[in-house]
Amino acid sequence: MRGAHANPRSISPGVLTLSVIIMAAEWILLVAGLKRDEMIVGTLAVALSALFLWRTLQVASEPLEFRIRDILTLWRLPGMMISDAWTVTIVLIRDLAGIEPAGSFYRVSGFRTALHDPLLVARRVLATVYITSTPNSIVIGTDPATSRMLLHQLRRAPTSQLQRDLGAQS
Numbered sequence: 001m002r003g004a005h006a007n008p009r010s011i012s013p014g015v016l017t018l019s020v021i022i023m024a025a026e027w028i029l030l031v032a033g034l035k036r037d038e039m040i041v042g043t044l045a046v047a048l049s050a051l052f053l054w055r056t057l058q059v060a061s062e063p064l065e066f067r068i069r070d071i072l073t074l075w076r077l078p079g080m081m082i083s084d085a086w087t088v089t090i091v092l093i094r095d096l097a098g099i100e101p102a103g104s105f106y107r108v109s110g111f112r113t114a115l116h117d118p119l120l121v122a123r124r125v126l127a128t129v130y131i132t133s134t135p136n137s138i139v140i141g142t143d144p145a146t147s148r149m150l151l152h153q154l155r156r157a158p159t160s161q162l163q164r165d166l167g168a169q170s
Contacts, residue, residue: 019053062118062121063121065122067122073162074130077133077162084134084135084136084137088155090155091155102154103154103156105155106140106150106151107150109159109163110149110168111148111168112147112167112168113144113167120167123167127139127163127166127168130166131151131160136154136155137153138151138152138153
């Protein structure tokens with residue numbers, strides 16, 4: 001952890017403005033309209049979200065080093081989401097039909113990470129967000145001391161290429 005006298009991070013006005021614009025656009029897409037009441041609530045939600053983002057960046061203590069290559073692993077996510085949605089649907093149908101009860105599996109995977117390496121911390125953040133956004137897998141946590149990631153799955157699945165790209169080991 002940094003000392004009490006460390007300079008807090010700040011977010012540039014341009015990045016904050018872009019973030020607010022993206023949040024506002026996402027709100028409009030979420031509510032699918034421009035009704036007055038929805039816009040009032042949306043304005044409050046976006047303002048609170050922007051304040052939260054600004055404050056989080058002020059107190060964040062670990063630097064992150066995102067690489068474009070790591071961010072671009074996002075292209076694999078839609079295929080994983082479709083595949084996992086199909087997997088979850090099959091698990092649901094088999095469970096409802098009494099063929100096979102739905103599973104609940106914990107899986108430990110090797111995952112190259114560290115506490116203070118900005119690149120490995122950023123990869124851990126991306127892996128957690130990307131993997132947890134798919135229906136079959138939830139990242140419960142990572143342990144930098146042992147370089148392990150703990151996942152929960154409804155049906156066991158092998159380590160994906162996206163996971164390997166971000167540091168997972170089979």
